[in-house]
Amino acid sequence: MSAIPAPAVDTTRRDAYADRSFRWLVTAAGMFVLIALAAAALSMLWGGRETFQKFGLGFFTSRAWDPVAQDFGALVPIYGTLVTALIAMIIAVPVSFGIAMFLTEIAPRWLRTPVGTAIELLAGIPSIIYGMWGLFVLVPYLGEHVYPWVDAHLGSVPLIGPLFSGPPLGLGMLTAGLVLAIMVIPFIASVMREVFLTVPGRLKESSYALGSTRWEVVWDVVLPYTRSAVIGGIFLGLGRALGETMAVTFVLGNAHELTTSLLMPGNSIAATIANEFTEADSAQYRSALIALGFVLFLVTFVVLAAARLMLRRLSKREGT
Incomplete structure (x- = not known):
């Protein structure tokens, strides 16, 4: 051997x-x-330990925000963060879906590359540019031409009236939601387009051969095949909307008031921290702002954890 x-x-x-x-x-x-x-x-x-020690769980449910009296609560910023992110997703998800469908199923080949490149360029624009555009262009236009009509025609409608009544300032949670929607659309649309391109052509061709319309192919073939990835892309966009700072700071109005009207100014966690951190002249004030950062971390973590749980359940259902 x-x-x-x-x-x-x-x-x-x-x-x-x-x-x-x-x-x-x-x-x-x-x-x-x-x-x-x-x-x-x-x-x-x-x-933020000083804030949690002083206010306890009441910090999450208090509307107060008085730096002079050293009385702080996170309810208004939490409410503004969730409402603006929800508005953004209600607008962004259908538009992103339409863009992705157009690029993968309808648009001619010579148009797909320019539009896809434009979407990627929109995703690369800094958020402060969106905020300045929103403040100097979108806010005056909405305050002069859109919100007066909304207040006059929708403000008195039962059930939804409280959501659309108020002075047409232009600044407010609805404006912030619109700016956030424009920001997250490129991210969600890019993810949807990429996953839609992974659908095998034979599946779609077979469905067309059986007499399905284009909408039926999309609804019955493309979406079920890419459902998990689409939901993941949506929640990634939601995570960005929850944590956005500068764009929201410019157009939200920065008012610590809890109101049901989407036309009224409000505040968010990120905007509160960005606006007031340099003005924090006491240890308790700084602790409250840092505690808000921890609350934003918790909100984002819960949202993304819920997304992972939903994706896991979907994958188990698809496996069975």
């Missing part, structure tokens, strides 16, 4: 060492994400 040559043994040992090193390297990269996430959450929790 011949012995293994020394060079071959050295090569085997070197390969085994390289494999172990690579495994530990990628493991460290994966653990770095968890460590960074935990460190960010714990640092904000520690920075």
Whole structure:
């Protein structure tokens, strides 16, 4: 029986060492994400400990925000964050779906590349540009031409009247939702377009051969095939809408008032932190703002966790 040559043994040992090193390297990269996430959450929790110790769970349900009296509550910013993000998603999801369908099913080939490039360019525009455009262009137009009509015709309608009544200032939660929708549309549309392109052509051709219309192919073939990825892209856009700062700060109005009217100014967690952090002249004030950051972390985490749970249930259902 011949012995293994020394060079071959050295090569085997070197390969085994390289494999172990690579495994530990990628493991460290994966653990770095968890460590960074935990460190960010714990640092904000520690920075806001004075607020949580003083107000307890009442911090989440209080409307108060009085830096002079050192009385703080997170209900108004939480409400503004959720409402503006909800408005943005109500607008952005159908529009993004239409863009993705147009690019993958309807648009001629010579038009798909320019429109797709335009969508990617919109995604790359800084948020402060959207905010300035919203403040100097969208707010005056809505305040002069749109919101007076909305207040006059929808403000007195039963059930939905309280949502659309108020002075036509132009600034408000509805305007912030519109700007957020324009911001997240490129992200959701890009994800939808990419996943729609993964649908095998044979499936669609078979459906067309059986006499299905284009809408039936989209509804019965394309969407079921890409449902999990589409929902994931929607929740990614929602995560961006929840955490957006500068664009919302310009057009939201920055008023700590809890109102049902979408035309009235409001506030969000990110806008409150951006506007008031430099003015925080006391430890309690700074602690309240850092505590708001922790609340935003919790809101985003809960939303994304719900998305993961929904995707897991969908994948189990599709597996059965």
